[in-house]
Amino acid sequence: MNRALLDSLFAAGGAADWGWTSYETLTPHMDENAREKAEALCPGAQCVLVCAVPYYAGDAPGNLSLYARGKDYHLVLGDLLNPICEVLHEKYPAYRFVPGVDNSPLPEREAAWAAGIGLRGEHGLVIVPPYGSWVFLGTILTDHPAPPPDRAPSPPCIRCGKCQKVCPGGALRGETFDPERCLSHLTQKKGELPPEQEALLASHPLAWGCDLCQKVCPYNAHPKATGVSTFRDDLVENLTEDMVEGVTNRQFKERYGDRAFAWRGPAVIRRNLALQTSKN
Ligand code: SF4
């Protein structure tokens, strides 16, 4: 594949870095279901291109995680990856190029680390200095043979341990991550929660997501701001009870359908805000 062409295409879309790895490198990190899905999307898959797009746009006060304040990254990265896939398909018509953002069966972080992008953070995130870990990942799965690697896999972070210490629920323990103790996961979990999860949420300041392990990370002390205008402009920083009270799913989607916090509807946000109010 043409490296110079891909450099310019990814850079034009705002990616801070991109790279590739063989599909085979990733299969040990995928369960059978994920492998079946990936191989149905792209039979004979051989290579995964992966890019990191920064989103940090400052840290104004608010109760939404920084990743959820701008336009939904699924839409923004889709707008980046779809045209790249079209260009690649025109240039290499015998091959498939399948874009993926978040909902892909591929282990995106493992793909980024295998491609040598940034650092392997102990909080399980990809750190891309000078943007820190405030990056979204996107992938392109293809049956085009993977070029030989041109970089070593990502090295680990400095392992200061601050992310593990700050985690309120103890979700990060050594190499393991327990989503049921992670506030980012719990703020998105539907329905009634068991008392210990309710207690965790009640003492959490955010209505959606949790940035604590990222905010304490030394690599995020002075992050460079994103150059992607859709992550910088028209931010929604805060949701109040008034903004979600009595709002139907449809109204919520009409207002916030282009935001990453909208996919669960207003009920989980109402519940999170009510739990936090009940504590105060
Ligand atoms: S996002 Fe919050 S709750 Fe989840 S691992 Fe990081 S610090 Fe812990």
Ligand code: SF4
């Ligand atoms: S807080 Fe420390 S241990 Fe955690 S990811 Fe950042 S550098 Fe690594």
